[in-house]
Amino acid sequence: MSDAPHRANLVLIDCHDLGRHLGCYGHPTVPSDALDALALQGLLFEQAYATAPQCSPSRAALYTGRHAHDVGMLGLAHAPFGWHLYDGVRHLAHYLGEAGWATAHVGVQHVIRDTPEHVRSLGFDHHAASHTDATTTAAAAVDVVRSATRPYFLNVGFLEPHRDEHGRFKSQPPRAERGVEVPSYLPDTPAAREEMAEVQGAIAAMSEGVGRILAAIDERDDRDDTWVVFTTDHGLAMPRAKATMYDPGLGVALLMRWPAAGLVGGRRLDALVSHVDLLPTLLDGLGLGVPDGLHGRSHWPLLQGVAAPANTMVFAEKTFHTAYEPMRAVRTVRHKLIAHFEVDVMNVPGDVMRSPITATMVDEIVRERPHVELYDLVADPEERHNLIDDPEHADVADELARALVAWMRDTSDPLLDGPVASPYRHATLAKLGLEPDGHPPS
Structure with a gap:
């Protein structure tokens, strides 16, 4: 205290x-x-x-x-x-x-x-x-x-x-x-x-x-x-x-x-x-x-100027925005690893999609997802060069992947159990007379 x-x-x-x-x-x-x-x-x-x-x-x-x-x-x-x-x-x-x-x-x-x-x-x-x-x-x-x-x-x-x-x-x-x-x-x-x-x-x-x-x-x-x-x-x-x-x-x-x-x-x-x-x-x-x-x-x-333990990593997530786009990330001072859990082209939020800037960047931002992205944030601060398949960064990739999975487990991330259902899906099932699991009421 x-x-x-x-x-x-x-x-x-x-x-x-x-x-x-x-x-x-x-x-x-x-x-x-x-x-x-x-x-x-x-x-x-x-x-x-x-x-x-x-x-x-x-x-x-x-x-x-x-x-x-x-x-x-x-x-x-x-x-x-x-x-x-x-x-x-x-x-x-x-x-x-x-x-x-x-x-x-x-x-x-x-x-x-x-x-x-x-x-x-x-x-x-x-x-x-x-x-x-x-x-x-x-x-x-x-x-x-x-x-x-x-x-x-x-x-x-x-x-x-x-x-x-x-x-x-x-x-x-x-x-x-x-x-x-x-x-x-x-x-x-x-x-x-x-x-x-x-x-x-x-x-x-x-x-x-x-x-x-x-x-x-x-x-x-x-x-x-x-x-x-x-x-x-x-x-x-x-x-x-x-x-x-x-x-x-x-x-x-x-x-x-x-x-x-x-x-x-x-x-x-x-x-x-x-x-x-x-x-x-x-x-x-x-x-x-x-x-x-x-x-x-x-x-x-x-x-207060007192020496104390500090974060060595921070974590981030996205599951749904305007569409289902599950991803998780871990960042250190030097590196970032991003994991994608569904196949699709990159999604762009609706408000950003209407920007005239977006129209000039479609080929760059609407692209096939890699399973995992890894960046050296010092050498590549704009995160343009994915190093996940670079043998020289294999140890970093392994360390961050293990840290990300441990964080997901420690924080009860439902994504580890499979695709996440949305409230919209649950509401549709209810209108069809079904429970959230898709089965009729018992």
């Missing part, structure tokens, strides 16, 4: 589809001033990774401290997909609410279905501004900050920079006053520059919303005793990023500030960190200890 200041406020802000596309992560054309300032005031994690390159499974692990396949979230929560947390799974809001924190959620949630009843089932006392733009979301969050009883847990979810219903980023004006950067894994074309200007506009609006929340904390004179955390669910909604196991899909921004606990000074931490580590770290730092049965580890000692 931590000896840090107890009963501090916790403001945990997430957003959709950002990856690490911020100024503070080396993207100077992105007008993310409020978030860049937060990084300078607090801590920045340089090697933080999502546990899934897609929304609901990533968020489920982030907020439960357990990998998505172990809590029932093997796909997207919204209709028609309908994945849901297993009964009894505990969200961060459950732990904090039971310990005396007032709990509020504002904006996008997407761990489970986004109705008031479902949000309350996660342990929140208050919910507002679901799926609204950055200005509305920030205003609702500011209202909570100004009125909340201490200590409070405020969870804010920004929709930006998710693509809109037309597959573009036009919910906010584009921004290119500092130039436009096209990520190296995308073709540098006029269409790509146009889209990246839209992305920058969406990120700017989200960052400005974060800035308004931080200003409200300061107005209440709560900066010292408020632990602010910012992250995102996964990478940009672009080819070779969102819904893929490549680093642009799994690498995430992670920023923290808590002056009373010494989380200040613009430190940049290079420890290998998984989203599944965040919940145990938060509970440990708030003096509540680390519950049994979690998959993540607390990095609170690291934040």
Whole structure:
């Protein structure tokens, strides 16, 4: 249990589809001033990774401290997909609410279905501004900050920079006053520059919303005793990023500030960190200890400058997105192994498919799956050269394969038992008068 200041406020802000596309992560054309300032005031994690390159499974692990396949979230929560947390799974809001924190959620949630009843089932006392733009979301969050009883847990979810219903980023004006950067894994074309200007506009609006929340904390004179955390669910909604196991899909921004606990000074931490580590770290730092049965580890000692065991590997998964696409991955500082469990061409999420950039990359991203991919992330940071059949890398491949299988077993991954059935399949069987196993009722 931590000896840090107890009963501090916790403001945990997430957003959709950002990856690490911020100024503070080396993207100077992105007008993310409020978030860049937060990084300078607090801590920045340089090697933080999502546990899934897609929304609901990533968020489920982030907020439960357990990998998505172990809590029932093997796909997207919204209709028609309908994945849901297993009964009894505990969200961060459950732990904090039971310990005396007032709990509020504002904006996008997407761990489970986004109705008031479902949000309350996660342990929140208050919910507002679901799926609204950055200005509305920030205003609702500011209202909570100004009125909340201490200590409070405020969870804010920004929709930006998710693509809109037309597959573009036009919910906010584009921004290119500092130039436009096209990520190296995308073709540098006029269409790509146009889209990246839209992305920058969406990120700017989200960052400005974060800035308004931080200003409200300061107005209440709560900066010292408020632990602010910012992250995102996964990478940009672009080819070779969102819904893929490549680093642009799994690498995430992670920023923290808590002056009373010494989380200040613009430190940049290079420890290998998984989203599944965040919940145990938060509970440990708030003096509540680390519950049994979690998959993540607390990095609170690291934040306090104390030598402690660190991750040597992080793991990721994808089972369903818009289609069945089961894959698992393990990453070290140097290497990554990706295992595919079904044959098909590479699937591309629907929102990314509508991008004009995707049309220029079809031959690259829609291709036959290898059974296993292995990459040297130092020699090949864009993960272009699969080394799985290279004899010189056989030992690395064997070590990572054994680690991946052990992780799947240790976390009760249903994929080891065969193909995973979806809620949609179960619903169809029910309409046909059959049980989930395909047999008539006994």
